[in-house]
Amino acid sequence: MSAEAPTPHPEMPRRRSRVVKSNRTQILLFSVLTLALTAAVVWGGRTWLRNSETLVFAVGESTGPEARFAARLATVLKNNSSRLRLKIVPSGDNAKALSQFDRKEANLAILRTDARIPPRARSLAILDHDLFLLISPGGKKIKTIADLKKKKIAVIADSESSVALVRNILELSDTPDAAARVQMAPPGSTFDRLFTSGFGAVIKVAHASHIVKDKSYEQLARRGGFTLNAIDSAKSIARKNPAVSEETVATGMLSASPAVPEEDLDTIGLEWLLVAQSKLPTATVADLARIIYENKTELALPDGFASKIEPAATDKDAFIVAHPGAAEYINDESKSFIERYSELIYVGLAALSIIGSIFAAIYTKVTRVAxxxxxxxxxxxxxxxxxxxxxxxxxxxxxxxxxxxxxxxxxxxxxxxxxxxxxxxxxxxxxxxxxxxxxxxxxxxxxxxxxxxxxxxxxxxxxxxx
Structure with a gap:
């Protein structure tokens, strides 16, 4: 009789493994991504703020004072680690440079106030002055404009535009003999030679900075070879011609010994202005103006041009209105970073808030373990x-x-x-x-x-x- 084998107990089922969920990995990943995104935003913002901006500077002749000043300005910007850079484009003469500026092919240019002013030109600085020196033979004074009109006049200047301006000031433009009465002096002419040629007066148009450095006036004054005359109606002339400014020839400006003039004389003049496009950003022009006014010595040319840079006229009735960026710096109204970019910052914060909410929702719904x-x-x-x-x-x-x-x-x-x-x-x-x-x-x-x-x-x- 065989023994019956005992029935084995059913085996206990294995314990069901439970996966314990944790947010640690997701939180760590999210933190790393957040730090990376923050670093990218900061780097991008810093790059945007420091990103170089190239301005096209239209000049006349490549060897002229405008081109040489532009070259010095480009060097100063580089030496000061400015984000601004200059691209200098010679155009042959100043008129062509202004035409390029007028066509919006250039951001900067230099002009004299008697030129055809582009409507979008806004001044940044006064680089120099051209003074009108009314010269007559020694011992022969010209007291009034009426006396000047009776004489044959030679004009010593760099261009025919000065001759046309003199005719306009003397109201001789409609006179048939105006061309004979007011003539451009031949190159290399001296006062003595012009006087012996029949001219009763010479009007020399020159940079004030050049006049101060020119020693020939002192040599001629010692021989008694010329008389410097005041333009008695300078104020009324400047009022009738907005491009013309009322100027003063300071005592001893032409010659210290003997003093020429012996006292301050009234005359007229023209201004050389650095101008920018009106649509150029205010912040850009403010930065450029700061560099110019804080580095005047480095910008002066050896011949004296731009040796006394002056602030642009910020009056609303100025002949050429100052650019808002230049006026902001000149009037010491430069805005801080927060003030300048306040609207952009507010928009950015709002955008970041929205983006942050979206990412938080994505994190909660997708990456985060609830x-x-x-x-x-x-x-x-x-x-x-x-x-x-x-x-x-x-x-x-x-x-x-x-x-x-x-x-x-x-x-x-x-x-x-x-x-x-x-x-x-x-x-x-x-x-x-x-x-x-x-x-x-x-x-x-x-x-x-x-x-x-x-x-x-x-x-x-x-x-x-x-």
Whole structure:
């Protein structure tokens, strides 16, 4: 008679592994990306602010004073680490340079106030003055404009435009003999030679800076070769001709010994202006004006041109209105960074706020691991309850008890660090208490009805519990 093999106990199912979700990786990644984005924005902003801006400077002859001044200005900008750069474009003569400026092919130019003024030209600085010196033979004064009109006049100047201006001032432009009465002096002419040629007066138009440096006046004055006359109606002439300015020839300006003139004389003149396009940004022109006014010595040419740079006229009724950027610097109204870019900053902050909200929403919905509800962990507890019927020994039951306590410990820690929310905590509590009580009942049952072969184990357990 064969013995019947005992029926094996069904094996307890394996514990279901639960993936513990955490925000640490996502938070670290998000922090790194945020820092990288911040660094990129700061770098981009700094690059934008320091990004070089090239201005086209139209000049006349490549060897003329305008071109040489532009070259010095380009060097000064570079030496001062300015973000501004110059591209100098020679045009043959100043009229062509102004035409290029008028066509908006250049940002900067130099003009004399009797030139055809482009409507979009705004002044930055007065670089120099051209003075009209009324010269007559020694001992022969010209007291009035009426006396001057009676004489044959030679004009010593760089261009025919000065001759036309003299005719206009003397109101001789409509006179048939105007061309004979006011003539351009031949190149290299001297006062003595012109006087002996029949001219009763000479009008020399020259840079004030050149006049001061010219020693020939002093040599001629010692021989008594000329008389410097005042233009008595300089104020009325300047009023009738907006391009003309009222000027003063200071005592001893032409000659210190003997003093020529012996006292300040009234005359007329023209201004050489550095002009910019009216649409050029205020901040750009303000930066350029600052460099010019703070580096006058470096900008002066050896022959004296631009040796006494003066602020542009900021009056609203000025012949050529000052550019707002130049006026801002001249009037000491330069705006701070916040004032200058306040509107842009406000718009940027609003945009960043919107973008930040969008990224926060994306992070919350996509990258961030949402806290797990406590009620969802009831599944792990019920899993322990389902495996309890397979526990045929007190050791197996102790394992389930340890798992149950581990789940409870995980919930407490999760509630503390935010990985588990308190939603459904009552449900979890109910499930925990239910399974805990079931384990207790199961334990009592095993103590009363130990499975075959577990008597010693039960006795030990009972002794230990006692």
């Amino acid at each position: 806290p797990e509800k406590a009620s969802q962990l009831a599944t792990a507890i019920l899993d322990i309850g389902e495996r309890m019927e397979y526990a045929k020994s007190l050791d197996a039951l102790d394992e389930l008890q340890d798992e149950l306590e581990a789940v409870l410990r995980g919930v407490v820690i999760g509630l503390r660090d935010g990985t588990i929310s308190s939603d459904g905590l009552d449900t979890f509590k109910l499930g925990y208490e239910f399974v805990r009580d079931e384990i207790g009942l199961r334990r009592e049952h095993l103590k009363r009805h130990p499975p075959p072969g577990d008597d010693k184990v039960v006795a030990v357990k009972t002794a230990q519990s006692a």
